[in-house]
Amino acid sequence: MSGTSLDTPKDTPLTFVPVDQVTEACLVRIAGSSPDHVSALAQCPDDLPPILVHRPTMRVIDGVHRLRAAKLRGYATIGVRFVDGTEEDAFVLAVSTNVSQGLPLTLADRTAAASRILSSHPHFSDRLIASTAGLSTKTVAAIRQRATGEMTQLHARLGRDGKVRPLDASHGRMMASQAISNNPDLSLRAIARIAGISVGTARDVRERMRRGENPIPPRYRLSAGHRTENTTPENNTPGNNAPGNNTGGDSRTSGTTRAERDRFLLSLRTDPSLRFSEIGRALLRLLDANTLDPAQWDRLADAVPQRWSPVVAGLALDCAADWSALACRVRDQVRVSA
Numbered sequence: 001m002s003g004t005s006l007d008t009p010k011d012t013p014l015t016f017v018p019v020d021q022v023t024e025a026c027l028v029r030i031a032g033s034s035p036d037h038v039s040a041l042a043q044c045p046d047d048l049p050p051i052l053v054h055r056p057t058m059r060v061i062d063g064v065h066r067l068r069a070a071k072l073r074g075y076a077t078i079g080v081r082f083v084d085g086t087e088e089d090a091f092v093l094a095v096s097t098n099v100s101q102g103l104p105l106t107l108a109d110r111t112a113a114a115s116r117i118l119s120s121h122p123h124f125s126d127r128l129i130a131s132t133a134g135l136s137t138k139t140v141a142a143i144r145q146r147a148t149g150e151m152t153q154l155h156a157r158l159g160r161d162g163k164v165r166p167l168d169a170s171h172g173r174m175m176a177s178q179a180i181s182n183n184p185d186l187s188l189r190a191i192a193r194i195a196g197i198s199v200g201t202a203r204d205v206r207e208r209m210r211r212g213e214n215p216i217p218p219r220y221r222l223s224a225g226h227r228t229e230n231t232t233p234e235n236n237t238p239g240n241n242a243p244g245n246n247t248g249g250d251s252r253t254s255g256t257t258r259a260e261r262d263r264f265l266l267s268l269r270t271d272p273s274l275r276f277s278e279i280g281r282a283l284l285r286l287l288d289a290n291t292l293d294p295a296q297w298d299r300l301a302d303a304v305p306q307r308w309s310p311v312v313a314g315l316a317l318d319c320a321a322d323w324s325a326l327a328c329r330v331r332d333q334v335r336v337s338a
Contacts, residue, residue, distance in 0.1 A: 014050055016077040019070055022051070025059040027094040028105060028113050033064050037103050041069035050079035052097060054090040056272055061090050062097040086271055088120040092132060099134035110134050115143050170216045172197035176205040177215035183317055193324040261291050290323075 051063025070078045095113040114133040126140040175195035191202040205215045274280030304312045
């Protein structure tokens, strides 16, 4: 499934494992399994299709009824296709597979599933969650609206086509204006990479700043309900973001809040594909080292000797460009896999 770390089940090898080693976990059915359906499967003369099992927990993702039917038939083993990844991703896969095959899920099952996916994957679009849970996009939007106060707010969502789209066009423009303020000589392509916007948008932001205008057009400011006190051209000129000049709060523009980053990092640390590989652990260490709160970044800036400021600034921009290039490559992988 796009946006998750689980392998495509049909691409994983078939393995036969003892039936008593698999946990019967009804992940998506509120009422549990159906005894009648289990009995019907047990009496069917055909071979039982393989079940999907989450390897880290040995829980059934799809196929609880088939597992119980195999036990009724007296089978010692059952065909299994293993999938890896987090438990949250396993649940998404469980929902999508149970919606498309087997005993139909009830409306209550699908609604509860959509609510849980919204909580664990808030970056998924309404359309993507709707197709996963077998609901209408309007229903998912209503569930999201009811849970808005409890959910983490993001600046972008992942769509069914695997593309990440911003919810607020002003966010990328503000990131671009800050990049231009920090380094006026950046190329338009570099600005676009850093801010996650098109080259044309980067050009428009630069031209607006040259004319002394707000980098965010009025239509975006009105639609997003932005306060413009800290986004005027005066606050986006080089030098106004220096540590000593930050009088309007934290001047950085961050793609996610600190709470969001902590939650995402926790999920990444529990992913076996990262935790048990050398390159995966290296990535986790880099992400940990670069996840600082605003006060820590301010202390880092204050600790730089003035004579080294240009050098450190240049190195920091180079690192930012490298991270932006990594972000683009990872985002492109999501699109290709979709």
